[in-house]
Amino acid sequence: MPHQLSPSSHSPEPMTGGDAIADALLRHGVDTVFALPGAQMYGLTDAFARRADRLRTLGARHEQTSAYMAFGYARASGRPGVFSVVPGPGVLNASAALLTAHSTNTPVLALTGDVMSDFRNRERGQLHEYREQLATLRTLTKHAEHIEHPSHAPQQVATAFQRMNSGRKGAVALQASWDYFTQRACVTPAEPLSLTSTPLADPGVIEEAAAILGSSQNCMIFVGSGALDASAEVTALAEVLGAPVVSFRGGRGVVPDDHPLGFTVAAGQRLWQQTDVALIIGSRFELLDIRWNHRPEGVKLIRIDIDPAESRRLPAAINIVADAAQASQALALAVERRGVPSRRDGILADTKASAEAAIQVVQPQMDYLRVIRDVLPRDGFFVDELSQVGFTSIFGFPIYQPRHLVTSGYQGTLGFGFPTALGVKVAFPDKAVVSICGDGGFLFAGQELATAVQYGINLVTIVFNNDAYGNVLRDQQNGFGGRLIGSELVNPDFVKFAESFGVQAFRVDSPQALRPVLQRAIEADRPVLIEVSIGRGRDGNPWPFLHPSFK
Structure with missing residues (x-):
């Protein structure tokens, strides 16, 4: 169960709904917001303006850019990116970026509005009205909610950040009615919530995986976005195994390309048909059945992923549900205890060199x-x-x-x-x-x-x-x-x-x-x-x- 807010030591303060959100963002360490102002959002952007000494707000010429800038900010830094746009057309203009953020497991918070509270769900044609906008936002994110009252904002912002950063990270959204942002109420600030617990790798499953990897002659590691914060651990595991590490897009740089075991898809594809074990860390592994198509006969898949649903999307011989860093470290220790056969160092270097020569065409x-x-x-x-x-x-x-x-x-x-x-x-x-x-x-x-x-x-x-x-x-x-x-x-x-x-x-x-x-x-x-x-x-x-x- 998600952690609940503990009783706050803060005293209630009179503030607007916009203030309540801005204050909550600051309490979550946000110092930059990408916002394109508009009628429904004036109360929020004014709250940002009154905190300009602590909260930098950057505008743009299109809502898609506000959202993409938040995505780029978050993707490169690992810190949450926050953007604000008007409802209806603004949300739809930003939707491609929001979808991109969620699909790449990037922590982005979208803030938007809605029609006046008295007009919600009445379809009277108020400015930027979008029937069931919240339902659309829920298809683009892992969490989306409507804030009904300024007093609810601290907890709802805290919950959004908790959901955004727990487990498989992703985009979240909060919306509120037009009049909410200037409505005044007594608001009790809240501190950030603890993240939901991260599953730890089952020691028994780790040992099973280590046994398979220890007897493998030609294993290969594949990494995606889920391994971005596990570079040291994945590299150490690869070195224990003597296994090349292939990244397609999301995992580029987890193992540097100038490391002897850092492989691009052009180099990895040359070894695929001889691979007997594929260790997949934080990746959907689209190479398997979308890009490379032909699975080597008898190849065994071992997956490390923090999202248990991945085991249903791509069945594997062994599924390790855990954080990439923790599981990779545990697996490296288990493999070291067992020992590994000699690997194909010369072949790996030759393969990298031949792939580099081939792509020059x-x-x-x-x-x-x-x-x-x-x-x-x-x-x-x-x-x-x-x-x-x-x-x-x-x-x-x-x-x-x-x-x-x-x-x-x-x-x-x-x-x-x-x-x-x-x-x-x-x-x-x-x-x-x-x-x-x-x-x-x-x-x-x-x-x-x-x-x-x-x-x-x-x-x-x-x-x-x-x-x-x-x-x-x-x-x-x-x-x-x-x-x-x-x-x-x-x-x-x-x-x-x-x-x-x-x-x-x-x-x-x-x-x-x-x-x-x-x-x-x-x-x-x-x-x-x-x-x-x-x-x-x-x-x-x-x-x-x-x-x-x-x-």
């Missing part, structure tokens, strides 16, 4: 990615996008620390990259952050260059311009007789576009030209946009390395 993306990796500091952040260079980066851009690659996960949310990267930079203003976008995805939120300038978000954005939705163009050419519908794009002059917002901008047309420009951009104390001219249809095909059955 994906051009010009690989050459551009190499330049970015060379220039971006080791602790810099890289935010991808649904684009030809973004797809290639999944296997072609080395990542050295968890959370330093930010992706939209399996949602594949076109247009998420640039606004998400703004949030990453807000979380880490002193770190280098590079956003790579295609021309199509960038213009989903290109107007947010204004937000970057207004708030001094000194992000470096690289727009790879191939005058197309490149993947759609290739699919229509290869699979649908070359009948092109909606995949060819007419773009603005991106340099002039950026400069019109006061953003410094450059255009390059080769990896060699990109290098010095990117070096200056990262050192600049201002937002910078770099357009890379590719040309329509000139991108290499990354899909043989991402989905071998797709050519």
Whole structure:
């Protein structure tokens, strides 16, 4: 059962509903909110404004950006991201980002409104009315509630944070009626709730898994977002086993790509058919039956996941329901006690080298990615996008620390990259952050260059311009007789576009030209946009390395 609020030592204070929420956010350690103000939310945003010395509020030009910035902030930092938008259209505009946050197990809190309390559920057509909005929010989050009265806010905010951060993390939402935010009442503040208890790995199950792993000749480890906070433990376990660690998207950097056991999907796929045990840590493991398709004969699956429901979604020989760090540490100790057979160190090094050589065919993306990796500091952040260079980066851009690659996960949310990267930079203003976008995805939120300038978000954005939705163009050419519908794009002059917002901008047309420009951009104390001219249809095909059955 969730922990309940203990009796508060705080005295009741008269405050508005907006104040009650703002005060509760501060008590939960929130110091940044991404908010696009509107009529229903004035009482809340005013409460933020009156706490400006403790609570930084950043606006945006679209609700999707407020939500994506909160997502980027949370995904890169591991701290909750909070955003506020108006109900109805505002919630729907933010919904793609909220879905992305929840799908990637990222702690994001959405705050929104509703019609006046006297008009709820009457369908009288009040501004931004959305029938059963709460029901929609519940499909996008792991927890969503309506706050009826200011006195309820402290406990409901505390419960939302508890649910957001307990077990498998995810997005949550709170809404309240328009008049709630300015309604005054006596409110008793509340301290944060303890998180619900985390399951501990069953020692007997650990021993069973250790026995299988100890006798394995060719085991492979697969990591996802659930292992982001278990880097040291997973790396130690891999070293005990001598097993390569493969990450697709969410787990990139859990084991650094320059570690002998750090494998991309391009390298891991080469060893898959010889694998006898797959140890899956905090991952849905879509590679198994979506990407790689063919399961090696007799391979045994061992899963570590904090969510017990995962054992039903993907059956395994052994399911360890536990936190990734605790279970990985326990498993490493158990395997060490048993001993392990000699592994395939030479084969692993050769496999990594051969995969690295093979992916060089994906051009010009690989050459551009190499330049970015060379220039971006080791602790810099890289935010991808649904684009030809973004797809290639999944296997072609080395990542050295968890959370330093930010992706939209399996949602594949076109247009998420640039606004998400703004949030990453807000979380880490002193770190280098590079956003790579295609021309199509960038213009989903290109107007947010204004937000970057207004708030001094000194992000470096690289727009790879191939005058197309490149993947759609290739699919229509290869699979649908070359009948092109909606995949060819007419773009603005991106340099002039950026400069019109006061953003410094450059255009390059080769990896060699990109290098010095990117070096200056990262050192600049201002937002910078770099357009890379590719040309329509000139991108290499990354899909043989991402989905071998797709050519």
